[in-house]
Amino acid sequence: MSGLRDSDVAAGGDSRVDYDVIVIGAGFGGIYMLHKLRNELGLSVKALEKGGGVGGTWYFNRYPGAKSDTEGFVYRYSFDKDLLQEWNWRTRYLDQPDILAYLEHVVERYDLGRDIELNTEVTGATFDEDMSIWTITTADGKRYTSRYVVNALGLLARTNIPDIAGMDTFAGRMVHTNAWPDDLDITGKRVGVIGTGSTGIQFIVAAAKMAEHLTVFQRSPQYVVPSGNGPVDQADVDRIKENFDAVWDQVRSSVVAFGFEESSTEAMKVSEEERRRVFQENWDKGNGFRFMFGTFADIAIDPEANAAAAEFIRSKIGEIVHDPETARQLTPTDLYARRPLCNEDYYETYNRDNVELVSIKENPIEEMTPAGVRTADGVEHELDVLVLATGFDAVDGNYRAMDLRGRGGRHINEHWTDGPTSYLGLSKAGFPNMFMILGPNGPFTNLPPSIEAQVEWIGELIGHAERNGVQTIEPTPEAESGWSATCQEIANMTLFPKVESWIFGANIPGKKHAVMFYMGGLANYRAQLADVENDGFRGFAFNQVPDEAPV
Numbered sequence: 001m002s003g004l005r006d007s008d009v010a011a012g013g014d015s016r017v018d019y020d021v022i023v024i025g026a027g028f029g030g031i032y033m034l035h036k037l038r039n040e041l042g043l044s045v046k047a048l049e050k051g052g053g054v055g056g057t058w059y060f061n062r063y064p065g066a067k068s069d070t071e072g073f074v075y076r077y078s079f080d081k082d083l084l085q086e087w088n089w090r091t092r093y094l095d096q097p098d099i100l101a102y103l104e105h106v107v108e109r110y111d112l113g114r115d116i117e118l119n120t121e122v123t124g125a126t127f128d129e130d131m132s133i134w135t136i137t138t139a140d141g142k143r144y145t146s147r148y149v150v151n152a153l154g155l156l157a158r159t160n161i162p163d164i165a166g167m168d169t170f171a172g173r174m175v176h177t178n179a180w181p182d183d184l185d186i187t188g189k190r191v192g193v194i195g196t197g198s199t200g201i202q203f204i205v206a207a208a209k210m211a212e213h214l215t216v217f218q219r220s221p222q223y224v225v226p227s228g229n230g231p232v233d234q235a236d237v238d239r240i241k242e243n244f245d246a247v248w249d250q251v252r253s254s255v256v257a258f259g260f261e262e263s264s265t266e267a268m269k270v271s272e273e274e275r276r277r278v279f280q281e282n283w284d285k286g287n288g289f290r291f292m293f294g295t296f297a298d299i300a301i302d303p304e305a306n307a308a309a310a311e312f313i314r315s316k317i318g319e320i321v322h323d324p325e326t327a328r329q330l331t332p333t334d335l336y337a338r339r340p341l342c343n344e345d346y347y348e349t350y351n352r353d354n355v356e357l358v359s360i361k362e363n364p365i366e367e368m369t370p371a372g373v374r375t376a377d378g379v380e381h382e383l384d385v386l387v388l389a390t391g392f393d394a395v396d397g398n399y400r401a402m403d404l405r406g407r408g409g410r411h412i413n414e415h416w417t418d419g420p421t422s423y424l425g426l427s428k429a430g431f432p433n434m435f436m437i438l439g440p441n442g443p444f445t446n447l448p449p450s451i452e453a454q455v456e457w458i459g460e461l462i463g464h465a466e467r468n469g470v471q472t473i474e475p476t477p478e479a480e481s482g483w484s485a486t487c488q489e490i491a492n493m494t495l496f497p498k499v500e501s502w503i504f505g506a507n508i509p510g511k512k513h514a515v516m517f518y519m520g521g522l523a524n525y526r527a528q529l530a531d532v533e534n535d536g537f538r539g540f541a542f543n544q545v546p547d548e549a550p551v
Contacts, residue, residue: 016131016133016145017133017145017146017147018046018144018145018146019043019044019045019046019144019145019146020037020043020044020045020146020147020148021037021043021044021045021046021146021147021148021149021150021462022045022046022047022048022125022134022136022144022146022148022149022150023037023045023046023047023048023149023150023152024047024048024122024125024136024149024150024151024152024153025047025048025049025056025151025152025153025154025437026047026049026051026054026055026056026107026116026118026152027054027055027056027057027058027059027103027152027154028056028077028103028447028448028451029056029152029154029437029438029451029454029455030047030049030056030150030152030437031047031054031103031106031107031112032077032079032451032452032455033047033150033152033437033455033458033459034047034112034115034116035106035110035112036455036456036458036459037150037459037462038112038115039110040459041459041462041463041466043462043466045115046115046116046117046144046146047112047115047116047117047152048116048117048120048122048136048138048144049116049117049118049119049120050119050120050121050122050139051118051119052118052119053100053104053118054103054104054107054113054116054118055099055100055103055104056152056154057154058096058099058100058103059100060178060179060180061096061177061178061180061199062096062180062182063177063180063199063202063203063206063387063389064186064203064206064207064210065202065203065204065205065206065207065343066095066096066177066180066199066202066203067093067094067095067096067099067202067229068093068094068099069093069198069202069227069287069288069341069342069343070093070258070259070289070446070447070448071092071093071258071259071287072089072091072092072093072094072098073089073237073240073247073259074247074248074251074257074258074259074446074448074449075094075099075446075448076102076448077106077448077452078244078248078251078448078449078452079452079456080106080109081244083106083109084241084244085241085244087102087105088234088237089232089237090231090232091229091230091231091232092227092228092229092230092231092232092286093227093229120138120139120140120142121138121139121140122136122137122138122139122402123137123138123139123402123403124136124137124402124403124404124405125137125149125402125403125404125405125434126403126404126405126409127405127406127407127431127432127433127434129407129408132147132432132433132471132472132543133145133146133147134146134147134148134149134433134434136149137403147433148433148434148435148462149433149434149435150434150435150436150437150458151398151399151434151435151436151437151439152437152438153398153399153436154398154438159176159178159179160390160391160397161176161388161390162194162388162390164365164367164368165366165367165368166367166368166369167368169368169369169370170368170369170370170372170383170386171370171371172372172383172384172385172386173384173385173386174385174386174387174388175385175386175387175388176387176388176389176390177199177200177203177387177388177389184385186207186210186211186385187210187211188210188211188212189211189212189384189385190211190212190213190215190372190382190383190384190385191207191211191213191214191215191383191384191385191386191387192214192215192216192217192372192373192381192383192385192386192387193207193214193215193216193217193386193387193388193389194217194219194360194365194386194387194388194389194390195217195219195388195389195390195391196216196218196219196220196221196222196389197222197339197341197389197391198339198341199389199391200216200389201222201224201341201343201346202343203387203389204216204346204349204355205343205344205345205346205349207387208349208352208354208355211354212354213354213355213356214354214355214356215356215358215373215381215383216350216355216356216357216358217358217360217365217373218329218330218357218358218359218360218361219360219361220332220361220500221329221330221331221332221333221359222332222338222341223310223313223332223336223338223340223341224288224313224341224342224343224346224347225282225283225286225287225288225291225313225340225341225342226283226284226286226342226343226344226345226346227286227287227288227342227343227344228284228285228286228287228342228344229286229343229344230344247259248449251446251449251522252449252453252522252523252526253523254521254522254523255293255445255521255522255523256289256293256444256445256446256521256522257445257446257449257450257522258287258289258290258293258445258446259446260287260289260290260294261294262293262294262297263293263294263295263296263297264297265296265297266296266297266298266302266305267295267296267297267298267299267302267304267305267308267309268298268302268304268305268308275296275308275312276312278295278296279291279295279308279309279312280312282294282295283312283316286342286344287342288339288340288341288342289340289446291309291340291342292309292336292340293340295309296309299336300337300494300495300496301493301494301495303335303495306335306336306337306495309336310332310335310336313332313336314331314332316347317330317331317347318331320347320348320351321347321350321351322351323350323351326350326357329357329359329362330347330350330357334499335495335498335499337494337495337496337498337499337501338496338499338501339501358375358381360375363375363376363377364376368386371383372386373386396416396420396440396516399412399420399436399439400412400413400416404431406428406430406431406432406434407430407431407432408430410430412428412431415428415429415430416440418512418514419440419512419513419514419515419516420439420440420441420514420516421440421441421480421481421483421484422436422439422440422441422442422475422480422483422484423475423476423479423480423483423539423540424441424442424475424483424528424529424532424539425438425439425440425441425442425443425454425483425518426439426442426454426457426458427439427473427474427475427540428474428475428480429474429475429476429477429479429480430474430477431474432472432473432474432543433472433473433474434474435458435461435462437451437454437455437458438450438451438454440516441483441484441487441515441516441517441518442454442517442518442525443517443518443520443521443522443525444517444518444519445521445522445525449522450522450525453522453525453526453529457529457533460533461473461533461537461540464537465542468542468544469544469545470542470543470544470545471543471544471545471546472541472542472543473537473540473541473542474540474541475539475540475541476539476540476541478539479538479539479540480539482539483539484515486518486520487515487517487518487519488515490518490519490520491515491517491519494519496519497515
């Protein structure tokens with residue numbers, strides 16, 4: 001069964017669909033998926049992107065300080081070895097403009113732009129069981145039809161806006177970091193920021209150097225380690241380029257895929273002196289995932305090891321922050337079991353005269369006023385700009401926001417009443433010929449290597465279907481239940497579920513806490529994908545096109 005193209009229609013072929021595949025989104029996942037399906041499999045593909053440019057996360061997140069907290073040499077595609085050699089980087093971590101320029105270059109390099117429809121927000125997708133066709137609708141009233149749909153919606157893309165009394169009365173500027181306007185300059189202004197997650201800490205460090213006064217409204221104190229960011233020598237870049245094959249082999253065979261060797265040593269098997277030496281060494285090297293997974297093997301699973309790591313970071317807060325009360329408010333007391341964070345000079349920033357910390361767990365926000373934010377102690381914090389670094393309705397938020405309907409017209413929410421589920425993080429029972437990049441219960445890792453693994457596997461599955469006269473592919477409910485159980489079992493072996501975190505949906509009021517990731521690591525995830533494929537794509541039901549037999 002060959003892909004349907006315009007030429008097929010003109011020649012009197014099957015004209016029921018506009019495209020073989022619609023890809024929703026043009027970030028890291030959507031860009032590579034379009035290349036894989038169009039350029040390598042020869043299918044007719046259209047990517048629909050709500051933004052005015054490609055890049056996904058890196059198009060929308062333009063706030064001061066925006067950067068990846070994955071080291072730049074592994075925050076890129078690995079499938080194009082020539083591109084790995086041609087593209088340089090100047091700093092250890094890549095700033096938002098650098099990442100966006102890289103993705104724009106990839107689009108241009110593979111001539112993908114002609115099949116990307118920008119400023120096109122998908123609002124619905126419905127599967128027609130009689131015709132085995134998807135109909136996709138957009139905010140501007142357009143309709144597209146396709147045989148397959150691949151959702152590259154983004155893991156962190158559905159903006160979370162908190163409900164604060166009096167928001168509509170604020171006379172200043174209020175923005176979310178995920179929608180930073182081009183005309184906003186915070187230089188010399190009185191700025192407030194709510195949120196101290198990965199985005200928040202990046203913004204805080206950058207904004208403190210620009211604003212006249214910065215008020216940080218902290219919901220939860222965080223364990224933050226240095227990033228070790230700074231310029232890189234060309235000699236170091238050249239050395240990495242010479243060893244990229246080994247680098248990517250290590251990434252694919254690792255747990256978190258961040259480009260360092262994870263530790264195999266248990267924390268309590270060494271002396272306290274040795275533990276502090278290892279913690280200090282990795283504190284000096286920088287990177288949040290390195291500190292959690294490169295120091296000792298059991299920080300994320302053993303309470304005693306976790307407590308040792310947490311206590312080390314707490315001791316650093318006490319050393320760095322001059323004001324004892326500010327240090328107290330910045331010091332977490334819970335487990336070190338959220339997404340690991342890092343940024344340069346985070347705690348040092350609170351030593352600046354123009355930075356003020358307000359703990360809104362101890363002193364909640366009561367309302368917004370025309371002048372700013374009033375807290376429970378009666379203080380009105382006067383602001384020109386309020387920045388919401390309040391994160392996202394992660395993983396499943398964008399799916400639920402769409403009118404996404406599979407077999408029987410059932411909305412995705414009807415399937416996910418107890419939390420989002422999938423098979424392999426890639427597909428959903430009841431939604432034939434629909435695939436997800438970074439869907440629920442996909443791997444918890446550096447994202448580009450996981451995206452590549454998923455895109456390549458989806459490509460293999462669709463290629464198999466095209467060669468064998470398959471009309472629809474979907475996982476069985478049993479396979480999906482089995483994968484969900486596996487993800488639950490692995491998550492329960494860690495300490496992550498014991499902390500309120502967006503990783504389990506805890507940042508969204510009223511959202512049911514659920515396992516959202518496969519925490520077994522990239523190497524094990526890739527092995528699972530290979531095992532399923534080698535077993536004839538075990539767990540999937542294939543329905544043949546009438547009168548066509550497998551080859």
